[in-house]
Amino acid sequence: MGDDRSDWSGEERLGDLRKEIDTIDRELVALLNRRAKCSLEVGETKKGAGDCIFKPKREMQVMERLLVQTDVLPEQHLRAIYREIFSSSRKLQRPQRVAYLGPEGTFSYFAGVEFLGHCADYLPQNDIEGVFRSVASGESGLGIVPLENSLHGTVGQSLDLFLRFGVRIQSELFCKISHNVMGRVKDLASVKRVYSHPQPLAQCARWLRSNLPSAGLVPVESTAAAARRAMSDPEGVAIGHIQLAQLFDLDVMVRSIEDLPDNWTRFVVIGRGKETGLANDKTSLLFTVPDKSGALSSMLDAFTRHGINLKKLESRPMRGEKWKYVFFVDLECDLEHEEYRDVMADLEANCLTLRVLGSYPAGPSLDVSAEDGAETPQP
Numbered sequence: 001m002g003d004d005r006s007d008w009s010g011e012e013r014l015g016d017l018r019k020e021i022d023t024i025d026r027e028l029v030a031l032l033n034r035r036a037k038c039s040l041e042v043g044e045t046k047k048g049a050g051d052c053i054f055k056p057k058r059e060m061q062v063m064e065r066l067l068v069q070t071d072v073l074p075e076q077h078l079r080a081i082y083r084e085i086f087s088s089s090r091k092l093q094r095p096q097r098v099a100y101l102g103p104e105g106t107f108s109y110f111a112g113v114e115f116l117g118h119c120a121d122y123l124p125q126n127d128i129e130g131v132f133r134s135v136a137s138g139e140s141g142l143g144i145v146p147l148e149n150s151l152h153g154t155v156g157q158s159l160d161l162f163l164r165f166g167v168r169i170q171s172e173l174f175c176k177i178s179h180n181v182m183g184r185v186k187d188l189a190s191v192k193r194v195y196s197h198p199q200p201l202a203q204c205a206r207w208l209r210s211n212l213p214s215a216g217l218v219p220v221e222s223t224a225a226a227a228r229r230a231m232s233d234p235e236g237v238a239i240g241h242i243q244l245a246q247l248f249d250l251d252v253m254v255r256s257i258e259d260l261p262d263n264w265t266r267f268v269v270i271g272r273g274k275e276t277g278l279a280n281d282k283t284s285l286l287f288t289v290p291d292k293s294g295a296l297s298s299m300l301d302a303f304t305r306h307g308i309n310l311k312k313l314e315s316r317p318m319r320g321e322k323w324k325y326v327f328f329v330d331l332e333c334d335l336e337h338e339e340y341r342d343v344m345a346d347l348e349a350n351c352l353t354l355r356v357l358g359s360y361p362a363g364p365s366l367d368v369s370a371e372d373g374a375e376t377p378q379p
């Protein structure tokens with residue numbers, strides 16, 4: 001009974017292991033502080049040189065090196081730990097606000113936290129224009145905006161805002177979007193109202209028709225606003241991100257109700273700075289061409305001549321000039337790197353105007369639809 005020798009040795013072993021963990025934790029905190037001091041010095045150097053704080057390519061290189069080294073610690077855990085180390089490091093160098101399409105609980109919010117960590121100060125904006133404005137004015141150091149969706153295509157508003165604001169793309173990320181039914185209703189049969197943003201309502205239309213045919217669909221300005229409505233409606237549910245349930249104290253009633261499950265949104269992080277030095281993977285450009293036969297194809301030929309892969313080509317109306325268009329392209333190269341100087345000259349010779357929106361590393365794929373967030377392979 002209580003004095004079994006094997007229990008005693010088990011307790012001794014536990015005591016020893018806890019002592020070992022305490023020692024390791026002391027060493028870890030000492031090392032984290034050493035790292036933080038280094039980061040502060042890096043920050044001072046950058047301030048002197050007018051350089052930007054957020055260096056996504058450098059963060060990815062550090063991460064890749066560490067992943068090779070990891071042993072029992074799974075990749076996903078190491079990534080989560082380092083996301084927060086980088087987040088703290090950036091904040092130590094310069095407290096940075098991150099503007100996003102609010103309120104707290106939207107997919108933009110979760111994309112931001114999943115990518116930039118919890119140490120940043122997230123500043124909700126009423127619309128995407130507010131995000132661009134906040135970054136361009138210097139109120140926020142960074143902003144996060146949706147650029148395109150794998151099922152619904154380009155977010156035209158985001159592209160158009162690049163024409164009005166002189167901000168640059170610093171990084172990209174791909175987020176898996178999934179929708180859930182949440183509320184304080186005892187069962188589906190008692191649901192009278194379904195609140196959500198029009199897009200999730202459309203993306204779940206088939207499921208709603210089959211499972212809640214007599215409930216009224218109530219479009220609201222965001223999925224977070226829907227969760228707020230569901231909180232005070234005993235016969236209403238919200239559709240949105242699963243973490244809204246925790247934020248608004250709702251029960252998750254049904255998970256992943258989207259009609260097409262492979263739903264990804266590409267977000268970009270915008271800022272005012274330009275990362276220098278490290279060769280990036282992608283470049284986004286906007287350009288205009290003369291209104292004459294072959295003008296666009298001579299631009300495309302220039303990409304072909306230099307062996308540059310075009311990932312995306314989109315045209316948008318030019319502001320204030322009807323029936324004239326501006327072209328947005330994503331290229332698989334770092335056009336701002338010195339080795340592309342001649343290519344840039346060639347491109348400039350073939351267009352009317354050309355603006356580099358940013359060179360940045362190819363983004364990770366994050367399953368922000370998961371309860372605790374997780375990395376998944378590229379779609």
Ligand SMILES: O=C(O)C(=O)C[C@]1(C(=O)O)C=C[C@@H](O)C=C1
Nearest residue numbers: 042053054055056058059086089
């Ligand atoms: O290497 C830098 O430029 C740093 O500022 C350091 C550091 C880091 O903590 O490792 C911090 C922020 C950058 O986004 C990249 C890396």
